[in-house]
Amino acid sequence: xxxxxxxxxxxxxxLDPWYEPVDMSQLMDEIKTIITSFVQLKDEEAMAIAFWIxxxxxxxxxxxxxxxxxxxxxxxxxPEKRCGKSTLREVIEELVPRPLSVMxxxxxxxxxxxxxRYPTILIDEADTFLRNNSDLTRLINSGYKQDxxxxxxxxxxxxxxLSFSTWCAKCIVGIGKNLTDTTKDRxxxxxxxxxxxxxxxxxxxxxxxDDPDFFISLKRKMIRFVLDHEKQIIDSPVxxxxxxxxxxxxxxxxxxxxxxxxxxxxxxxxxxxxxxLNSHRYDDDSDGIELLKDIKQIIPTIDLDKIPSITxxxxxxxxxxxxxxxxxxxxxxxxxFANMLKEFEIYPIQLGGTNxxxxxxxxxxxxxxxxxxL
Numbered sequence: 349x350x351x352x353x354x355x356x357x358x359x360x361x362x363l364d365p366w367y368e369p370v371d372m373s374q375l376m377d378e379i380k381t382i383i384t385s386f387v388q389l390k391d392e393e394a395m396a397i398a399f400w401i402x403x404x405x406x407x408x409x410x411x412x413x414x415x416x417x418x419x420x421x422x423x424x425x426x427p428e429k430r431c432g433k434s435t436l437r438e439v440i441e442e443l444v445p446r447p448l449s450v451m452x453x454x455x456x457x458x459x460x461x462x463x464x465r466y467p468t469i470l471i472d473e474a475d476t477f478l479r480n481n482s483d484l485t486r487l488i489n490s491g492y493k494q495d496x497x498x499x500x501x502x503x504x505x506x507x508x509x510l511s512f513s514t515w516c517a518k519c520i521v522g523i524g525k526n527l528t529d530t531t532k533d534r535x536x537x538x539x540x541x542x543x544x545x546x547x548x549x550x551x552x553x554x555x556x557x558d559d560p561d562f563f564i565s566l567k568r569k570m571i572r573f574v575l576d577h578e579k580q581i582i583d584s585p586v587x588x589x590x591x592x593x594x595x596x597x598x599x600x601x602x603x604x605x606x607x608x609x610x611x612x613x614x615x616x617x618x619x620x621x622x623x624x625l626n627s628h629r630y631d632d633d634s635d636g637i638e639l640l641k642d643i644k645q646i647i648p649t650i651d652l653d654k655i656p657s658i659t660x661x662x663x664x665x666x667x668x669x670x671x672x673x674x675x676x677x678x679x680x681x682x683x684x685f686a687n688m689l690k691e692f693e694i695y696p697i698q699l700g701g702t703n704x705x706x707x708x709x710x711x712x713x714x715x716x717x718x719x720x721x722l
Contacts, residue, residue, distance in 0.1 A: 360466075361405070361445050366565070366572035372610045375569050376402070379443070382566065385550045386439050387432040388543045392621035396536055397422070397440070399603045399618060404444045404468050404517040405574045406581075406602065414494050415582045415606075420599040421492065422519040423527055423535035431540040437470050437521045438552055442563040443570075444468040444517065452476075455483040459498050459512040462491065467516060474522035485528055490514045492534045529634055533595050536625060581609045589619070596626055635671070636691055637721055642670060644718055647711060654699050656708040657682045682707075692717040 379398040383389065389397070400422045406415040422440075424433050441447040448467035461467065471478065478484060490496035491514030502510040520527065520535075527535065543549065555562050586605040588597045600622050607618040646663045647655065664672040665679040672680040686696050689709075694717055696707040 360408075361567075361571045363564070363567055363571060365575055366568040368572075369576060370569045370573050372573050372577075373614055375566070375573065376610070376614060379566060382443075382563075383436070383439060386552055387436045387549065388541065388547050389538075390624070392617075392624040393538050395617050396603075396621040396625055397436075397538060399607065399621075400517075400519075400536060401440060401443050402570055402573075402606060403602050405570050406578065406606070407468075407515070407517055409466065410494060410513045410515050413582065415578065416494065416602040418493055418534075418598045418602065419491070419515070419517050420603075421488070421531065421535040422517075423532065423537040424519065424521045424540065425526060425537065426523060426540040426542075428542065429523065431542045432549075433521045433523075433540055434472060435552060436538075436540065437472055437519065440519055441470055442552075443566060444470075444519075445567075445571075453484070455481075455487050455498075456500075458484065458487050459500075459514055462514055462516050463512045468519070469516060470519045470521070472521045474520045475524060475526035476522075478520070478522070479526055479528070485531055487514050488518060488520075489530055489534060491516055491518065534599065536599055538625075577609065581606060584609050589622075592622075592626070596622075636688055638671070639664075639685075639688055640692065640714075640717055640721055642667070642672075643714060644722060647714065653711050654708055655711060656699060656706055657685060657696055658706075658708075660709070661685050692721065 376395075376398050379401065380391070380394040383397055384394050400420070403416065403419065407419060408414050424436055426433055437449065441449055446465065446467045447470060448461065448465065449470040449472060451471075451473045453461075453471070458469075462469075487498055490498060494515050496514040498512050498514055500510050500512065502508055520531075584605060586601060586608055588601055588604060592600070600618075603618060604615065604622075607615040642664055643660065646660060650659060650663075661680055661682050664670065664685075667673070675681075675684060689695070694709065694713050696709060699706045699708045
């Protein structure tokens with residue numbers, strides 16, 4: 349075991365490390381197997397969850413050297429109930445260090461708990477209380493980075509400015525669109541499906557009844573790996589795929605660094621997981637991005653360099669499978685359309701011609717937005 353590590357790091361886990369060095373590649377396969385025995389998952393999803401669990405063991409107190417600049421939020425969601433979300437959260441709770449599961453928490457309770465207990469927080473039923481709670485959302489987002497903090501007034505006479513760390517690992521569980529765009533952007537998202545009757549899984553409660561220490565050996569092995577190799581992993585370089593945007597690189601950098609240290613085969617599997625999960629990252633895009641997507645599909649069918657606003661709006665409203673026709677009692681208006689495009693610095697102009705009052709857009713005006721956002 350690396351003797352350079354402080355005793356504080358061992359005490360942080362509140363569990364003795366495994367009695368001998370571990371083969372981490374084999375252990376990651378073991379963790380994946382355990383997870384998928386309780387919940388139906390794709391192999392790439394199980395790999396991402398396994399590494400998210402492992403990354404929790406590298407999170408240190410704010411003043412200590414950190415492997416991780418960012419801790420991606422694990423967002424577990426599904427379209428409906430009974431898809432295994434709570435079961436997966438319970439399995440993760442058994443495997444992470446210092447777990448704390450909550451089904452509701454105030455902003456004040458959150459930052460005081462982080463400062464006092466330094467937990468891995470697992471928030472269940474987030475769809476019931478988080479979506480419209482802007483104060484709590486801001487705190488969760490700030491704790492994505494190791495220097496995340498919140499400032500509050502306090503002291504005996506309430507005239508002191510107190511600083512609280514918000515840095516910790518967070519897993520959020522809920523149905524549907526339970527997170528804001530800013531939080532989703534900081535997340536690795538796992539979308540669960542309801543299992544078929546033919547798909548068999550284990551009961552966690554039954555397993556723990558038969559063997560209360562079922563998960564303990566896995567935790568001890570992860571602790572041993574971290575204590576043995578943390579310094580080497582911190583010092584090892586990592587090269588992120590250039591096709592990832594900056595936020596996605598932040599989300600996956602720590603996981604890539606750990607996987608690269610374990611071995612090329614493990615890194616290849618993590619790349620595959622990142623590719624799959626990132627391909628779904630914008631499935632719940634903002635209305636503005638959805639609008640750009642539809643415009644990009646419509647423009648080639650119009651075949652004009654100058655495109656009348658009314659033509660675009662009519663085409664958008666005509667597709668009843670898209671949200672535009674139900675934006676008001678008359679559907680998407682030219683005024684709403686112009687305001688939405690203004691966010692992308694796309695503005696209407698006078699088109700001239702036979703109807704000098706007709707307004708619309710130049711095809712070239714859309715190209716920059718397409719390149720940047722799609």
